[in-house]
Amino acid sequence: MTADGLLKFLEVIQEEAGATIETAEKILNSVKRLQKGFDIDQFFHYLLSDQNNAFNTKVHHDMSAPLAHYFIFTGHNSYLTGNQFSSKSSDKPIVKALKEGVRVIELDLWPNSNKNDIKVCHGRTWTSPVKLIKCLKAIKNNAFVTSKYPVIITFEDHLDANLQAKVAMMVKQTFGDMLFCPESDLNEFPSPECLKGRVMISTKPPKKYSKSGSVIKRHSIKETSFATNGLSSTHGSHHLHADVLEGDDEESTTEYKKLIAICASKLKGSMKNLPSHDHKVTRLSMSEETLKLSINSHGRELIRLTQRSFLRVYPKGSRITSSNYNPFTGWMHGAQMVAFNMQGYGKYLWIMQGMFRANGCCGYLKKPAFLLGDGNYDEVFDPMALPVKKTLKVNIYMGEGWRTDFHFRHFDFCSPPDFYTKVSIVGMPCDCTRAKKTHKIDDQWVPTWNGNEFKFQLRFPELALLRVVVRDHDPAGEDGFGGQTCLPISELKTGFRSVPLYDHRGDKYKNVRLLMGFNFI
Template sequence: MPKSRAKAPVGSSPNRRLTFNVHGTEAISSLKRALNLQLFLAPTVIHLQDGGIPGGRKDLYLSAAIQRTLRGLFRQLCAGEPTLHRNRFQSFLEIEQGEKPDKISTILTKDTYKFEQFLEVWWMKFGLGIERPISIDDKDLTKPISNYFIDSSHNTYLPSHQWGGKATVETYKRALLQGCRCVEIDVWDNDTGPSRDKSSTGSTRGIPRSDRSQKFNTNTLHTAAAHIKGAVDDKIEQTRQFLGVEKVHSYSPRCSKFDVRSPPSGLADTDTDANAATDEKANAERPSGRSKAVLPRDEPIVMHGFTFNQPIGFRQVCKAIREVAFEATHLPIIVSLEVHALLEQQESMVKIMKEEWAGLLVEKPHETCPNGQMPRLDELLDKILVKVKRASLSPECSMVAEDDATLGPDDDRSTKRPPPKVPICENLSNLGVYTHSEHFTNFESSSARVPSHIFSISENKILDLWESKRDELFTHNRHYFMRAYPKVMRIDSSNPDPSQFWRKGVQMVAMNWQKWDEGMMLNKAMFSGEQGWVLKPAGYRSNDEESRVQTNHLSPDKFDLIITVMSGQHIPLPEGMPAHKSHSLRPLIKCELLVEKPEERSGSPGEGTRLRPIEWKKQTGSGRTDHPEFGTENRTLCFKGIPKVEESLSFVR
């Protein structure tokens, strides 16, 4: 394949993803998205024509260093002429920048270009414009929904780490507004309601004492833990106020060491403040000395079982999802239910979802898409799909944990506590029209051939399967859904590298949105501007008959990526460095290429249990000051001769 070159600050092909470390903070984005207006705020202004307003003007602020660099590039492209000829401009955009010829021919309408016109086209048409989200009209929505990668979250109700704090509806709102299209809800019985000694379905009447004890243990322990945690927190707070001691730490999202970080790319720019305000309001409304949350009686609750998380109401969560579900995009949402509630409150769940999501909830197959056939993405606009386990035909089969995300032999969780086991009622089961949960046993089982099934499997188990059943795993994921969730040891809400699962065809990689780390940077890069659904590349989809396994469809050509870093401005100074010392700053750019390694393709042991060490690392030479120019030497980062690369699943950090 031809070489692909990119001259910073403007990017190249949208399939090559990176973020420069110019700001002194880590972030990942598409190559074009590396361009950010914040890089170019300076007193010196260049006036550009605003094509959207007759006689209008746009001002582009550039430092002297960047202007020198760009004017030098312009003179080089002009080859001695006073203006840039269209042919040379087109050659630069196509060969150096990797732009598509059909797009270039549409935009380049003049025969010659002055410097200001050159910048206007280069930055406004092939640079800054890419910052805007992709229009839904420009996305291919015609494929079955299992042919897409889906932006997914894990334990969406948690604001920080996995074992403490308060569940909150604000985390659902933030995630959905930022593009997440698969959220998770853990649903439990509300033990604060009236007595369950009833004769109705799902009650405890008639259950042997030993079995009843077991059932109460698995359905009430979480509530007791939350109440104990709340009581302790209240007592500590009362004591602190009495003694006048300053509060230095708590497990709230605003002051825990497991904070919801505000990422440099603006992933949650104002959300932390909003979450803090929500917590302060909740604390103010809660009577002093009382720890029990005010929850609707006889309605299920949402929380992380067997931990010290305090619950919220299931109806609250459904209302929050409805409020913001389709503000950012019309593409569908998948709600992944992990059900621990008994049958009586399962019926309540169904009632609540139908009430709160009226007109949005998928309750029956699409008229053009009967059961046994997956719908196209464009047939589910503004719809909410429920992922839930099916009701079982026999009592023996029905007593199975709702999801593989509960305790099980395939995970590395403690085996001291038995998994919660509840049958799923028929009315709830019926809502899993196109997305129903199935317990994974093997790829030869009958359930593995039902179009609507979803296997939820832990990250470690998927990596094990990749070693032993590589072809079967990839072939399955070309046709059917799979969801990966973080291993239980990630109690700090850390994340795995999601790209290793995307390259195995896994559609939903459930990420801990509570933590901004390298895994979430990659997730942000993958879905930035894509409205939460990304079409799988060729060879990964169900209609790609030319490819049976992953290794056969990858390009046989070697991949070359060349990035030239030219200059920068307003680089933040190190903490404690006064502004008059900025002349001593020596910034440089480090770059890591994240692609599938040969040993990963062969399923070597241990691959992916943590973020992989990067084999291809490059860095520039040092610039000078906080407005550096990188000269002509040691400013080019070359990644050449990399075999079998799927560009859309490769990243630059």
Template structure:
């Protein structure tokens, strides 16, 4: 490779290097002085090019001789900078065994600069706590105590009007850890119910195919229950077919009775519902009527009920019986759809096995007017939120404000990439990607005082200070559709999502013409009042002074999963897939507020 070819290669690698500097690196590597780089010479050139000065100076700060880290020096680094207090010695030994390339160094229990860099770029050196990648939360609490990864109109893989319906939508969502899927059923030809978006031009797929796909993929990514949200527009005859197909195809997987045969006083846990598919839909009468057998139609009137309410219950059951097939009704156990008539009504009459669906606009109004009531309601009953009908382009609303009041089933259009799906992936990338994340304790208490909009209701001792030093970037990708050979001018924006008082963003300056190894060395600082609900999104953009900046990469992480110290952030593309070796190198410091003063 001659110098001209090397320059061309550098441009392809997103680096616009000063010609003199490039030539100096080239000549240093060209040991044979032949004017070209061959074999080992190219390796030397690449090593010089990818030399990480910022990592080397950090290495030398902790190394007495500047050439290696002894076991004790590495332990010091892990304790002082990475705050790995527990088991730092064992961790240091493990890291040397795992990441030190030299056998001699490994035998002497020391870490070279190469090994140090390999550790920092590894999962152990990532900003995401590796222990939280696995299943790490208590899975034995009632279903309503979890945020549940949920999709809207799962069968659509494009827009809501003319888009293509496909079982691919279900496969993709399930592989991504989604645990609540939606299906719209309409009468189809030859007595076969079909799935599509009614009154639009979307294509159609047989219900039977959706159920078969569900049976096959439901538990490939996660063992925990899947909720099938059924929008039923079928005639009585085809409703019978729906029920039959669900039972025939899903068999044991379909939950058709309560787990213990009793009327539940609270919802069962994800653990108790492992490998089960729950149908969410309308139901005739009450769950207890099903358990007692359909003959026992008149609900018991308890002392605090009055006759009028019992009468109303009978009237409603009779009306449902005219439009809903009993066989389909019997498949609905823990997720009976009921209209939402206010928190007061729900508190006095609803049951844990009932669920209401609210549009994003209705939910926003309740968050604004009755935030605390909403949080309390979600401590014992499930709520589903769905996008406004105006979002015909399958755009999404921000799920954060719905999670702030504890709504569990916040349905998003999984096919639409963007900040909203980044937040969803960021929240659910923890806990083994199982689709369930335990809500913080103050959202699981039916008497909680928490209201996301009211700072006086946050019990914490004061805000946590999150300090992020954005040090450098590594091998950032070029922008798709950019002008031939254009090299990016990257900047980093850090966005905080959480309760309204925590919403914030700050950005670094942009670095001209360097997507290969930009250095920012800038410090951003945030106050976080409710860290339990906060998500941090790191976004890299290509600065453009005449038009909107172009997206380069992002990574979103729940505050609870962040590791302090020197960390790499492994960037993801627009649709959430990884783009190795693109990363950011940062230093994270989390300062807790001082506790109450000691006497």
């Protein structure tokens, strides 16, 4: 195949409108050695290479809108290496998350045993601590390795005024000019484009005390407590003593407050008061359980809130094993920060990772138009109210790489694996489907399905993912796991495409991949 032949393939079969003869020659030069064109083996090598990827690898969304108009890749308890109760706290999970494109890092701040320094740990558990300064340095050194767009650090603060002052000093010394510290409360958040290379702090402001100097009564500070028609949900109570602020303490608290770019606040009264936050921008937090209670009667208000302010959703407290929840419950109601245990596992983590492979893995995705305007939200959540926008046709041709990445007895002791592939849609409820699967290929390390075809009708392709899982059939027990991926449908390229697969925790296999075909009809 010559450069002219490859160009025709790119234009007609792959539907790459921007392809040029220079594009074709660059591909040829990267694969061939001395020949003037592709032979069949080299063309096959190209089809399964990263050069023939399934979606756009560059940032291409409009990044000039206010920050609240984006879904943001968000971590929960970002310092934990394992479970929520007894695992080790470390800066390593923070580094890993940032390199994967996570843009919101959460740190729980507690006084150490001597009350003279700050430790980061999951309070009132057996998790071991890590020093705050170590976490801050890890963030500084890795914040913009994968993405140049802003990093947001959320503090869950359990400190007195003196230690808050120490935090302020550490943060300023560590990040310097990287910090974005607005001089006054914001009426609208800046855009990701304006905040490139910047670090933002989000936490609740220091407590206010009476000017008379009297001690305010001991009370409970709760991360979130939303009342919904008499129902409430909380995420632990952290009891703090309120101390008198005098002189230097008051000045120290002011320095801490100056750091806050995104102020965390509480909802006053019931969910009906959500629109009252329209006059200022802020961040509200609620558990996954509270979100489910709230959307039944106040889904419209939640969407309206998230057009200007941030909504952060976090895992319920019973997820001790660091499992996760369905992120679409938050996304479909506009929640920008759907916080996940990135050290966790399972299909919901795969969905989160797949979602944020979009837009060049930069950690920011522009929200769909129906979440940003004054549309008819009743139609959005009525599966029969809107027409089908697109039909996605998926073909599965073959796979390779297992023999290289796995031990030859990993799947079956005496024979090669019996692979099959399952595909499904995850997204808005009206688009979700049950898994469809290919036929089983017996005893093959390089299975060939010859274009098994599946079709999916989509009403919200902009908020849908194609979930792909490969398994090894085991007639005597549970089918073995051969890899997975989740592909953002709004990003898919048409034609024959190479689709790399990932392991249980979302780490990419070195060689395992599928050759698939995508077309919209």
